Amino acid sequence: MYKYVLKRLLYILPILMLIILIVFSILNVTPGNPARIMLGADASQELVDNLNEELGLNKPLIQRYLGYLAGVFRLDFGISYRSQAPVFNEILGNFPTTIRLAVFAVLTSALIGIPLGVLSAVRRYSLMDMSFTVSALVLASIPNFWLGIMLMLIFSLRLGILPSGGIGSLSHYILPVLTMALPSAAYILRMTRTIMMETMRQDYIRTAKAKGASPARIIFRHALKNALLPVLTSLGMNFAQLLGGTLIIEAVFGLPGIGSVILKAMQMKDVPVIMAATIFLAVLFMLIMLLIDIMYAYIDPRIKAQFK
Amino acid sequence: MGQLLNIKDLEVVYQTKNIVVEAVNGINLSLGKKETLGLVGETGAGKTTMALSILKILPERTGKVIGGSIDFDGLPILDLNETEMRAIRGARISMIFQDPMTSLNPTLTVGEQVEEGIILHDTEYKTKVEVKSRVDEILELVGIEPSRKKCYPHEFSGGMKQRVVIAMALACSPEVLIADEPTTALDVTIQAQVLSMMDDLKEKLGMSMLLITHDLGVVAKICDYVAVMYAGEIIEYGTFEDFFINHKHHPYTKGLFGSIPNIRDRSKRLNPIEGLMPDPTNLPMGCKFHPRCKQCMEICKVKPPQIYVNGTHRVKCHLFEKQEVE
Ligand SMILES: Nc1ncnc2c1ncn2[C@@H]1O[C@H](COP(=O)(O)OP(=O)(O)O)[C@@H](O)[C@H]1O
Ligand SMILES: [Mg+2]
Numbered sequence: 309m310y311k312y313v314l315k316r317l318l319y320i321l322p323i324l325m326l327i328i329l330i331v332f333s334i335l336n337v338t339p340g341n342p343a344r345i346m347l348g349a350d351a352s353q354e355l356v357d358n359l360n361e362e363l364g365l366n367k368p369l370i371q372r373y374l375g376y377l378a379g380v381f382r383l384d385f386g387i388s389y390r391s392q393a394p395v396f397n398e399i400l401g402n403f404p405t406t407i408r409l410a411v412f413a414v415l416t417s418a419l420i421g422i423p424l425g426v427l428s429a430v431r432r433y434s435l436m437d438m439s440f441t442v443s444a445l446v447l448a449s450i451p452n453f454w455l456g457i458m459l460m461l462i463f464s465l466r467l468g469i470l471p472s473g474g475i476g477s478l479s480h481y482i483l484p485v486l487t488m489a490l491p492s493a494a495y496i497l498r499m500t501r502t503i504m505m506e507t508m509r510q511d512y513i514r515t516a517k518a519k520g521a522s523p524a525r526i527i528f529r530h531a532l533k534n535a536l537l538p539v540l541t542s543l544g545m546n547f548a549q550l551l552g553g554t555l556i557i558e559a560v561f562g563l564p565g566i567g568s569v570i571l572k573a574m575q576m577k578d579v580p581v582i583m584a585a586t587i588f589l590a591v592l593f594m595l596i597m598l599l600i601d602i603m604y605a606y607i608d609p610r611i612k613a614q615f616k
Numbered sequence: 617m618g619q620l621l622n623i624k625d626l627e628v629v630y631q632t633k634n635i636v637v638e639a640v641n642g643i644n645l646s647l648g649k650k651e652t653l654g655l656v657g658e659t660g661a662g663k664t665t666m667a668l669s670i671l672k673i674l675p676e677r678t679g680k681v682i683g684g685s686i687d688f689d690g691l692p693i694l695d696l697n698e699t700e701m702r703a704i705r706g707a708r709i710s711m712i713f714q715d716p717m718t719s720l721n722p723t724l725t726v727g728e729q730v731e732e733g734i735i736l737h738d739t740e741y742k743t744k745v746e747v748k749s750r751v752d753e754i755l756e757l758v759g760i761e762p763s764r765k766k767c768y769p770h771e772f773s774g775g776m777k778q779r780v781v782i783a784m785a786l787a788c789s790p791e792v793l794i795a796d797e798p799t800t801a802l803d804v805t806i807q808a809q810v811l812s813m814m815d816d817l818k819e820k821l822g823m824s825m826l827l828i829t830h831d832l833g834v835v836a837k838i839c840d841y842v843a844v845m846y847a848g849e850i851i852e853y854g855t856f857e858d859f860f861i862n863h864k865h866h867p868y869t870k871g872l873f874g875s876i877p878n879i880r881d882r883s884k885r886l887n888p889i890e891g892l893m894p895d896p897t898n899l900p901m902g903c904k905f906h907p908r909c910k911q912c913m914e915i916c917k918v919k920p921p922q923i924y925v926n927g928t929h930r931v932k933c934h935l936f937e938k939q940e941v942e
Contacts, residue, residue: 512720534721
């Protein structure tokens, strides 16, 4: 098992190098010169050229890429064009907010989606199941930012019970987390329902029934563990979407996370910051995926056996 | 016949949106204490459906018993509620399913699955230690090393899995064992092993058995009675001798068994018969076998046959009604 985890951690390296290469190339072909942006439109061409020289921007792409890679492994992500501060510190300061947001959102969506999905499957075609289905459909089809604004209007402006933005206390997270979690909870609910219904049709469920097991026992002991595996995978997929979603949600709620860092950096064409933020997100995503794979192995003895 | 299980005029349908599958159409069968009844018939004849009806585990929503009665040791099965049925399932009537590969839960150990029945039911094994030793005992009985109970199903071969399934079914010493083609999914070499083991256990534990099978060798070897099922009906029933000695057989049985004297020929499989089973959503008028029957008469196309009885032997065919009249 440890070997497996170690192997998976090592896999992250080449993938990361590839991601960096892709982002690096894309940023290079987009129009707009960072030095020109930093110095403003009125600065003389000479000043711009000097700055380009100083930042090493006139070196060939491959050389810059390799230099950058070497830096990344020393946790040196360069200097922000905007603030002139080391990028690493800037990102590190904003990262916890995003992680908290995404982790809370995943947990919330799982805690809502999985139990309700199981309930929906067990009481399929009932009034409850149908109302879940309809709500899930509505939630999944409205845009995230709109949901955020609506929640903000109701809970902060109308009812005044929750803060509308910024950070400070845990209550600041409630609305953004809900905004992110509700649509994915809807998705997970539908997913769990389908998978659970499929599981309940399996032969071993019939075997359990023939043994005299009660419906509750069949659901919790026989079906849930089997159904949880594919649900876990979809949770992982969902997390990727959530990470992307933080970009917008942070902007809506004025949260100082990675998303707002990226937004600001993009406006400024602050390449080192965009790069670093992307790398952080990629690593985070890969670690989560690894975590899910490990959980998989713990639930499914067949997979566990492969890593013995 | 002092009967343990009596099925009377049982009718079962599967109902989906706008089609009705008439799977079981008026079955009468009984099974005495310690008897083995072999049930044979082509795929789709309704054998599994009948077995599931006895335990009342037909697919929810779609499967419905629409007529008849099932009596088990004085209990009207069809009138019992779920709680009462749960006390019977696995404790007094057990079932072994066709495919051991899918019948076991992949996320629970073999031991956990074998002990489940013992824990669920009110057995003589109360304490943890007693349950554990019972699991060991029953695993040993089916030829599995008790130390392997910590293994998961995927670590077992098909034959071993079916042994586990059998152990599960026997754990509470049921009075009736329903085995639905217990060896069909296994290698030919293992089939004989598993079957002779089941036969031994049945004797040892004094159970009654309803054995659904395709294997005529098996029927010849271990069944006291044989019932032939076609399109949801029992078209011939009798002791093994009735089938072997008697010459008055249903044309379907004749086709199925080939030349009857060869029935002793071990591992003989059912003969394929020309034509297909009738569509259960649109069964033919008269005798359900008449479209495939080589001896079909005019009356067969319009009137369902009566049952011709001769001692223990029963045949549902117009051929013999006519002979009776003559
Ligand atoms: N869940 C179901 N829904 C609809 N039809 C079914 C279902 N299960 C079985 N049937 C139909 O009922 C008939 C009898 O099936 P079954 O009892 O499985 O036969 P056997 O076990 O003899 O092969 C077949 O025509 C089959 O297609
Ligand atoms: Mg069957």
